[in-house]
Amino acid sequence: MVRAPCCEKTGLNRGPWTPEEDQILVNHIHGFGHGNWRALPKQAGLLRCGKSCRLRWMNYLRPDIKRGNFTEEEEETIVQLHQKLGNRWSAIAASLPGRTDNEIKNVWHTHLKRRLVDPTMESGKQQKKKKKKKKKSESSNASTVDFIEESEMERFWLDALSMNAISTETPTDQSNSGFSSTTTIAAISIDPTDHGQPEDELHVAAEIESFWLDPLSIDFASPSTHYYNLFNSDNDMDFWQEVSVQFQEIF
DNA sequence: AATTTTCCCAACCGCTTGTCT
Protein backbone atom coordinates (compact mmCIF):
# COMPACT_ATOMS: atom_id res chain seq x y z
CA MET A 1 0.00 0.00 0.00
CA VAL A 2 1.33 3.44 -0.88
CA ARG A 3 1.59 5.61 2.11
CA ALA A 4 -0.41 8.83 1.94
CA PRO A 5 1.64 12.00 2.32
CA CYS A 6 1.44 13.55 5.77
CA CYS A 7 -0.15 16.61 4.25
CA GLU A 8 -0.90 18.31 0.99
CA LYS A 9 2.50 19.65 -0.08
CA THR A 10 1.45 22.05 -2.79
CA GLY A 11 1.38 25.67 -1.76
CA LEU A 12 2.98 25.04 1.60
CA ASN A 13 6.08 26.83 2.82
CA ARG A 14 9.22 24.80 3.37
CA GLY A 15 12.66 25.49 4.76
CA PRO A 16 13.61 27.85 7.55
CA TRP A 17 10.86 29.44 9.58
CA THR A 18 10.48 33.21 9.55
CA PRO A 19 10.03 35.19 12.80
CA GLU A 20 6.50 35.99 11.66
CA GLU A 21 5.64 32.31 11.29
CA ASP A 22 7.14 31.60 14.70
CA GLN A 23 5.02 34.35 16.19
CA ILE A 24 1.84 32.95 14.68
CA LEU A 25 2.61 29.45 15.90
CA VAL A 26 3.49 30.58 19.43
CA ASN A 27 0.39 32.76 19.62
CA HIS A 28 -1.84 29.95 18.48
CA ILE A 29 -0.41 27.34 20.82
CA HIS A 30 -0.53 29.64 23.82
CA GLY A 31 -4.12 30.45 23.00
CA PHE A 32 -5.49 27.11 21.97
CA GLY A 33 -2.88 24.45 22.67
CA HIS A 34 -1.84 21.83 20.14
CA GLY A 35 -4.41 19.10 20.36
CA ASN A 36 -4.22 18.21 16.69
CA TRP A 37 -1.03 19.03 14.83
CA ARG A 38 -2.51 18.19 11.48
CA ALA A 39 -5.32 20.66 11.88
CA LEU A 40 -3.22 23.33 13.58
CA PRO A 41 -1.68 25.05 10.54
CA LYS A 42 -5.08 25.67 9.01
CA GLN A 43 -6.54 26.92 12.28
CA ALA A 44 -3.55 29.18 12.89
CA GLY A 45 -3.36 30.41 9.31
CA LEU A 46 0.07 28.94 8.65
CA LEU A 47 1.18 27.66 5.25
CA ARG A 48 3.08 24.76 6.81
CA CYS A 49 2.37 21.10 7.27
CA GLY A 50 1.41 19.92 10.74
CA LYS A 51 4.54 17.89 11.06
CA SER A 52 6.68 20.92 10.39
CA CYS A 53 4.74 22.92 13.00
CA ARG A 54 5.18 20.18 15.57
CA LEU A 55 8.91 19.95 14.91
CA ARG A 56 9.37 23.71 15.12
CA TRP A 57 7.53 23.84 18.42
CA MET A 58 9.14 20.79 19.97
CA ASN A 59 12.69 21.61 18.91
CA TYR A 60 12.79 25.36 19.03
CA LEU A 61 9.83 27.39 20.26
CA ARG A 62 8.79 25.48 23.38
CA PRO A 63 9.39 27.78 26.36
CA ASP A 64 11.23 25.11 28.35
CA ILE A 65 13.93 24.60 25.75
CA LYS A 66 17.40 25.24 27.07
CA ARG A 67 19.58 27.01 24.52
CA GLY A 68 23.30 27.46 24.31
CA ASN A 69 26.24 25.14 24.49
CA PHE A 70 26.09 21.83 26.28
CA THR A 71 27.94 21.70 29.57
CA GLU A 72 30.61 19.10 30.20
CA GLU A 73 28.22 17.35 32.58
CA GLU A 74 25.55 17.17 29.92
CA GLU A 75 28.00 15.84 27.37
CA GLU A 76 29.21 13.24 29.85
CA THR A 77 25.60 12.20 30.50
CA ILE A 78 24.98 11.80 26.78
CA VAL A 79 28.06 9.65 26.34
CA GLN A 80 27.11 7.42 29.26
CA LEU A 81 23.47 7.08 28.22
CA HIS A 82 24.46 6.40 24.65
CA GLN A 83 26.57 3.48 25.84
CA LYS A 84 23.51 2.10 27.62
CA LEU A 85 20.72 3.04 25.22
CA GLY A 86 22.33 3.40 21.83
CA ASN A 87 20.75 5.83 19.34
CA ARG A 88 17.54 6.22 21.34
CA TRP A 89 17.79 9.98 21.31
CA SER A 90 14.41 10.69 22.81
CA ALA A 91 15.20 8.39 25.73
CA ILE A 92 18.50 10.19 26.24
CA ALA A 93 16.76 13.57 25.96
CA ALA A 94 14.40 12.53 28.74
CA SER A 95 17.36 12.61 31.11
CA LEU A 96 18.44 16.07 30.01
CA PRO A 97 15.70 18.57 30.83
CA GLY A 98 15.39 21.32 28.26
CA ARG A 99 17.36 19.48 25.61
CA THR A 100 15.71 18.01 22.53
CA ASP A 101 16.40 14.68 20.89
CA ASN A 102 17.34 16.52 17.71
CA GLU A 103 19.86 18.70 19.50
CA ILE A 104 21.39 15.73 21.32
CA LYS A 105 21.60 13.82 18.07
CA ASN A 106 23.40 16.76 16.43
CA VAL A 107 25.83 17.12 19.32
CA TRP A 108 26.55 13.43 19.22
CA HIS A 109 27.30 13.40 15.52
CA THR A 110 29.30 16.64 15.51
CA HIS A 111 31.36 16.39 18.72
CA LEU A 112 30.93 13.41 20.95
CA LYS A 113 31.22 10.55 18.47
CA ARG A 114 34.53 11.85 17.18
CA ARG A 115 35.76 12.59 20.65
CA LEU A 116 35.31 8.96 21.60
CA VAL A 117 37.56 8.01 18.71
CA ASP A 118 40.05 10.79 19.47
CA PRO A 119 39.83 12.08 23.06
CA THR A 120 42.00 15.12 22.23
CA MET A 121 39.48 16.30 19.66
CA GLU A 122 37.98 19.06 21.79
CA SER A 123 41.26 20.81 22.38
CA GLY A 124 42.73 23.60 20.27
CA LYS A 125 40.80 24.31 17.15
CA GLN A 126 37.44 22.96 18.30
CA GLN A 127 37.46 24.86 21.59
CA LYS A 128 38.45 28.05 19.83
CA LYS A 129 35.60 27.62 17.44
CA LYS A 130 33.13 26.96 20.19
CA LYS A 131 34.21 30.09 22.04
CA LYS A 132 33.83 32.21 18.96
CA LYS A 133 30.40 30.82 18.28
CA LYS A 134 29.30 31.36 21.87
CA LYS A 135 30.47 34.96 21.72
CA LYS A 136 28.55 35.49 18.53
CA SER A 137 25.34 34.06 19.90
CA GLU A 138 25.65 36.16 23.05
CA SER A 139 26.10 39.42 21.19
CA SER A 140 23.54 38.86 18.49
CA ASN A 141 19.84 39.57 18.84
CA ALA A 142 17.59 36.58 19.10
CA SER A 143 15.72 36.20 15.87
CA THR A 144 12.93 34.46 17.67
CA VAL A 145 11.91 33.49 21.15
CA ASP A 146 15.20 32.68 22.77
CA PHE A 147 15.36 31.48 26.33
CA ILE A 148 18.70 30.99 27.99
CA GLU A 149 18.59 29.86 31.58
CA GLU A 150 21.68 30.56 33.60
CA SER A 151 20.29 30.22 37.09
CA GLU A 152 17.56 28.59 39.16
CA MET A 153 15.98 32.01 39.61
CA GLU A 154 15.50 32.47 35.92
CA ARG A 155 14.19 28.93 35.56
CA PHE A 156 11.65 29.59 38.28
CA TRP A 157 10.39 32.71 36.58
CA LEU A 158 10.24 31.11 33.19
CA ASP A 159 8.01 28.37 34.59
CA ALA A 160 5.88 30.76 36.58
CA LEU A 161 5.43 33.11 33.70
CA SER A 162 4.54 30.50 31.15
CA MET A 163 1.97 28.93 33.47
CA ASN A 164 0.31 32.25 34.19
CA ALA A 165 0.51 33.32 30.60
CA ILE A 166 -1.53 30.31 29.63
CA SER A 167 -3.93 30.15 32.52
CA THR A 168 -4.90 33.75 33.07
CA GLU A 169 -5.92 34.99 29.68
CA THR A 170 -6.91 33.96 26.21
CA PRO A 171 -5.77 36.05 23.28
CA THR A 172 -8.56 37.88 21.58
CA ASP A 173 -6.60 39.02 18.58
CA GLN A 174 -5.55 36.14 16.38
CA SER A 175 -4.28 38.34 13.59
CA ASN A 176 -0.66 38.20 12.55
CA SER A 177 0.13 41.64 13.85
CA GLY A 178 2.16 40.59 16.85
CA PHE A 179 2.17 38.91 20.20
CA SER A 180 -0.93 39.07 22.27
CA SER A 181 -0.47 40.14 25.86
CA THR A 182 -0.53 36.53 26.98
CA THR A 183 2.30 35.39 24.81
CA THR A 184 4.48 38.42 25.18
CA ILE A 185 4.96 37.98 28.88
CA ALA A 186 7.85 35.63 28.27
CA ALA A 187 9.17 37.36 25.19
CA ILE A 188 8.79 41.09 25.24
CA SER A 189 8.86 42.59 21.79
CA ILE A 190 11.02 45.64 21.24
CA ASP A 191 11.33 47.67 18.09
CA PRO A 192 15.05 48.44 17.61
CA THR A 193 14.31 51.28 15.25
CA ASP A 194 12.58 53.15 18.06
CA HIS A 195 15.18 52.71 20.72
CA GLY A 196 18.64 52.66 19.18
CA GLN A 197 20.66 49.58 20.00
CA PRO A 198 18.42 46.61 20.79
CA GLU A 199 21.09 45.27 23.11
CA ASP A 200 20.95 48.42 25.22
CA GLU A 201 20.58 46.78 28.59
CA LEU A 202 19.35 49.86 30.42
CA HIS A 203 16.62 50.52 27.97
CA VAL A 204 15.51 46.91 27.96
CA ALA A 205 15.51 46.74 31.74
CA ALA A 206 13.40 49.90 31.88
CA GLU A 207 11.02 48.51 29.31
CA ILE A 208 10.63 45.26 31.20
CA GLU A 209 10.23 46.99 34.54
CA SER A 210 7.57 49.24 33.09
CA PHE A 211 5.82 46.13 31.91
CA TRP A 212 5.74 44.78 35.44
CA LEU A 213 4.54 48.08 36.81
CA ASP A 214 1.83 48.33 34.21
CA PRO A 215 1.14 45.24 32.14
CA LEU A 216 -0.81 47.25 29.62
CA SER A 217 1.87 49.84 29.01
CA ILE A 218 3.61 48.02 26.17
CA ASP A 219 2.15 47.89 22.72
CA PHE A 220 2.02 44.16 22.15
CA ALA A 221 0.44 44.57 18.76
CA SER A 222 3.53 46.31 17.46
CA PRO A 223 4.73 44.60 14.28
CA SER A 224 8.34 44.70 15.43
CA THR A 225 10.49 41.71 14.67
CA HIS A 226 13.06 41.74 17.47
CA TYR A 227 12.34 39.86 20.65
CA TYR A 228 14.64 40.54 23.50
CA ASN A 229 15.66 37.68 25.68
CA LEU A 230 13.96 38.54 28.94
CA PHE A 231 15.98 35.92 30.74
CA ASN A 232 19.28 37.32 29.70
CA SER A 233 22.03 36.04 31.95
CA ASP A 234 23.37 39.57 32.32
CA ASN A 235 20.37 40.61 34.36
CA ASP A 236 21.54 40.69 37.95
CA MET A 237 19.80 39.37 41.07
CA ASP A 238 18.51 42.81 42.04
CA PHE A 239 16.67 42.98 38.77
CA TRP A 240 15.05 39.60 39.34
CA GLN A 241 14.12 40.45 42.90
CA GLU A 242 12.41 43.57 41.62
CA VAL A 243 10.58 41.46 39.06
CA SER A 244 9.57 39.12 41.88
CA VAL A 245 7.96 41.97 43.84
CA GLN A 246 6.09 43.20 40.78
CA PHE A 247 4.95 39.70 39.95
CA GLN A 248 3.45 39.20 43.42
CA GLU A 249 1.60 42.50 43.21
CA ILE A 250 0.10 41.70 39.85
CA PHE A 251 -0.90 38.12 40.43
C1' DA B 1 40.63 39.50 -1.25
C1' DA B 2 38.72 35.58 -3.40
C1' DT B 3 37.76 30.90 -3.47
C1' DT B 4 37.32 26.37 -1.52
C1' DT B 5 36.60 23.36 2.24
C1' DT B 6 34.74 22.09 6.56
C1' DC B 7 31.53 22.36 10.20
C1' DC B 8 27.15 22.85 12.29
C1' DC B 9 22.33 22.62 12.92
C1' DA B 10 17.46 23.31 11.52
C1' DA B 11 14.43 20.96 8.89
C1' DC B 12 12.87 17.20 6.11
C1' DC B 13 11.74 12.27 5.07
C1' DG B 14 10.01 7.97 5.86
C1' DC B 15 9.29 4.35 9.08
C1' DT B 16 7.27 2.79 13.53
C1' DT B 17 4.16 3.06 17.25
C1' DG B 18 -0.05 4.28 19.52
C1' DT B 19 -4.92 5.26 19.50
C1' DC B 20 -9.44 5.25 17.92
C1' DT B 21 -13.40 3.35 15.53
Next chain:
DNA sequence: AAGACAAGCGGTTGGGAAAAT
Protein backbone atom coordinates in the same frame (compact mmCIF):
# COMPACT_ATOMS: atom_id res chain seq x y z
C1' DA C 1 -9.15 -7.86 14.48
C1' DA C 2 -8.21 -4.63 11.06
C1' DG C 3 -7.75 -0.33 9.02
C1' DA C 4 -7.05 4.63 9.22
C1' DC C 5 -4.98 8.33 11.10
C1' DA C 6 -1.90 11.12 14.11
C1' DA C 7 2.19 11.53 16.63
C1' DG C 8 6.83 10.18 17.65
C1' DC C 9 11.32 8.86 16.35
C1' DG C 10 15.85 8.46 14.14
C1' DG C 11 18.52 9.01 9.84
C1' DT C 12 19.80 12.23 6.52
C1' DT C 13 20.45 16.52 4.03
C1' DG C 14 20.83 21.49 2.53
C1' DG C 15 22.47 25.74 3.26
C1' DG C 16 24.75 29.27 5.86
C1' DA C 17 28.82 30.56 8.41
C1' DA C 18 33.49 30.10 9.64
C1' DA C 19 38.03 28.51 8.70
C1' DA C 20 41.60 27.36 5.64
C1' DT C 21 44.12 28.00 1.51
